[in-house]
Amino acid sequence: MLSSVQTIHIPDEDIGTIEVVITPKFLESHLKNIRIGIIFIIAALALVLILVLYLLLWHIVLKPLKQLEHFALQVSKGEVNISYSLKTPFIGELENLRTSISAMIVLLESRYGMLQQEIKHTRESENLFRILNHSIPDLVWFKDPNGIYLSCNPKFEKLFGAKECDILGKTDYDFTDRKLADLYRESDLKAISENESVVHEVNVTFESDSHLSVLETVKVPVHGVEGNLIGVLGISRDITEKKRVENELEKHRNNLELLVRERTIELASANEKLTSAFEALLNEREKLQTALDELQAIQKQLIHSEKMASVGLLSAGIAHEINNPLNFIKGGILGIEDYFESNLKDHIDEVELFITSINTGIKRASEIVSSLSHYSRQDDLNHQECDIHSIIDNCLIMLQNQMRGKVEVTKKYTEKRCLVAGSEGKLHQAFLNIISNAEQAIENTGTIEINSEVNQNMVVLTITDSGYGISPDNIPKIFDPFFTTKIVGKGTGLGLSITYNIIQEHNGSISYLSNQGSGTIVTINLPISKADKL
Ligand SMILES: Nc1ncnc2c1ncn2[C@@H]1O[C@H](COP(=O)(O)OP(=O)(O)OP(=O)(O)O)[C@@H](O)[C@H]1O
Numbered sequence: 001m002l003s004s005v006q007t008i009h010i011p012d013e014d015i016g017t018i019e020v021v022i023t024p025k026f027l028e029s030h031l032k033n034i035r036i037g038i039i040f041i042i043a044a045l046a047l048v049l050i051l052v053l054y055l056l057l058w059h060i061v062l063k064p065l066k067q068l069e070h071f072a073l074q075v076s077k078g079e080v081n082i083s084y085s086l087k088t089p090f091i092g093e094l095e096n097l098r099t100s101i102s103a104m105i106v107l108l109e110s111r112y113g114m115l116q117q118e119i120k121h122t123r124e125s126e127n128l129f130r131i132l133n134h135s136i137p138d139l140v141w142f143k144d145p146n147g148i149y150l151s152c153n154p155k156f157e158k159l160f161g162a163k164e165c166d167i168l169g170k171t172d173y174d175f176t177d178r179k180l181a182d183l184y185r186e187s188d189l190k191a192i193s194e195n196e197s198v199v200h201e202v203n204v205t206f207e208s209d210s211h212l213s214v215l216e217t218v219k220v221p222v223h224g225v226e227g228n229l230i231g232v233l234g235i236s237r238d239i240t241e242k243k244r245v246e247n248e249l250e251k252h253r254n255n256l257e258l259l260v261r262e263r264t265i266e267l268a269s270a271n272e273k274l275t276s277a278f279e280a281l282l283n284e285r286e287k288l289q290t291a292l293d294e295l296q297a298i299q300k301q302l303i304h305s306e307k308m309a310s311v312g313l314l315s316a317g318i319a320h321e322i323n324n325p326l327n328f329i330k331g332g333i334l335g336i337e338d339y340f341e342s343n344l345k346d347h348i349d350e351v352e353l354f355i356t357s358i359n360t361g362i363k364r365a366s367e368i369v370s371s372l373s374h375y376s377r378q379d380d381l382n383h384q385e386c387d388i389h390s391i392i393d394n395c396l397i398m399l400q401n402q403m404r405g406k407v408e409v410t411k412k413y414t415e416k417r418c419l420v421a422g423s424e425g426k427l428h429q430a431f432l433n434i435i436s437n438a439e440q441a442i443e444n445t446g447t448i449e450i451n452s453e454v455n456q457n458m459v460v461l462t463i464t465d466s467g468y469g470i471s472p473d474n475i476p477k478i479f480d481p482f483f484t485t486k487i488v489g490k491g492t493g494l495g496l497s498i499t500y501n502i503i504q505e506h507n508g509s510i511s512y513l514s515n516q517g518s519g520t521i522v523t524i525n526l527p528i529s530k531a532d533k534l
């Protein structure tokens with residue numbers, strides 16, 4: 001119990017005391033009420049304060065912040081063309097924030113425009129890529145280095161019979177049997193390790209419609225901008241038709257080869273038959289050629305004999321005809337000489353000059369007769385000792401009429417006697433033709449030089465003329481029968497052909513060296529007969 005004694009004062013006098021006694025219960029109950037009242041008052045005050053503060057906060061901060069939030073939300077939705085002003089009596093930090101946000105909006109606006117452009121371009125590129133990707137007739141896909149599909153085109157979808165969205169993130173092992181998937185993986189790794197494209201062919205079944213195809217696949221390692229490997233690009237082309245055509249071609253080629261082989265065998269046997277027929281023909285031809293050669297030789301012989309016979313007959317006739325009067329003249333001059341010796345000895349000196357010149361004429365006429373008889377001698381005796389110099393002299397005598405005043409003849413004979421075993425008539429004919437050709441080659445005036453010398457067992461004769469010469473084209477033809485450059489009636493073209501044969505018959509040789517326009521040198525080699533070997 002609480003008791004309080006309080007003195008009661010009257011001014012300047014104490015009148016007594018009052019004692020107030022309060023029981024603890026009463027005190028407790030009043031204290032409790034007072035406490036509750038205080039708490040209630042404090043709570044009410046706090047609530048009012050909070051309310052006031054909240055209102056202030058709402059008006060000054062939260063409301064502008066809400067506006068800003070709403071503004072930011074609109075911006076975030078892409079509505080950048082909005083103007084905004086803060087309805088707050090406190091401009092300070094929030095106004096700064098508003099200004100910054102406005103500046104940011106302007107920036108965002110321009111960035112947004114650029115972004116829109118970029119998005120437009122990207123969409124266009126994407127569309128183009130999609131169109132191209134859909135249009136590519138080949139199978140195209142892209143895998144990461146671990147073989148996980150990152151992209152593929154519709155054509156490729158048909159291979160696995162699945163949509164791109166179901167293929168991406170998976171590997172070959174999810175769609176094909178292990179053996180084929182191993183093969184695909186192997187080629188991916190090969191392209192990666194060799195860092196270059198690899199090509200392979202593979203037979204596949206398209207899951208979309210179960211058709212079989214042959215695919216030619218190229219795999220290319222793909223690197224990012226920084227050069228790091230980002231995956232493997234694969235392109236497969238359906239070469240089924242190409243393969244079919246190739247196989248067809250191969251088949252045809254094989255057939256052709258077979259045909260060619262068969263034809264070659266047939267041709268070879270035909271060729272063999274032809275070759276043997278050709279050989280038989282060649283043999284026949286050779287026989288014919290020999291027969292022709294023989295015929296030509298006989299023909300030449302005949303022409304030669306005929307020519308010799310007619311010339312011989314003529315010259316024999318002339319020789320006979322001249323010989324008779326010559327004999328008369330010889331007899332007459334002998335008689336005249338005897339007469340002067342016996343009756344007019346004193347006058348013999350006066351006529352001696354005439355007698356000598358008549359005898360010279362008789363001698364020359366006898367020589368001509370003798371050379372005519374040389375030419376006409378029909379001997380086949382190849383064992384006569386023929387004096388080459390005398391044969392040439394005889395030829396010159398026969399030709400002296402044509403050569404007089406036109407050709408100056410020089411003779412440079414070896415001092416040794418040159419006897420050749422053979423036919424005098426034939427050799428005479430040969431030299432007559434050679435010298436006559438030389439004379440005919442000289443058009444106005446010119447020279448013929450005849451040289452002889454002995455070299456070992458041979459007599460070497462050179463007959464050099466200053467005539468028009470022989471063209472290089474004609475040199476190889478001059479010994480051919482009937483080759484002539486002379487006008488019809490002037491030459492038969494047989495002279496050198498016969499001459500060549502005659503020299504050959506006498507084991508000699510004849511060659512022509514000529515410069516067109518500056519003359520010809522004929523060289524004849526003949527073996528000297530044993531009897532007169534030097
Ligand atoms: N000394 C030479 N100079 C220039 N040409 C020559 C000479 N000797 C031969 N020939 C050429 O060779 C050709 C053949 O000569 P060959 O003696 O065989 O026949 P030919 O003289 O024409 O006629 P044939 O002698 O039968 O009367 C001559 O036509 C001539 O063209």
Ligand SMILES: [Mg+2]
Nearest residue numbers: 433437495496
């Ligand atoms: Mg001739």
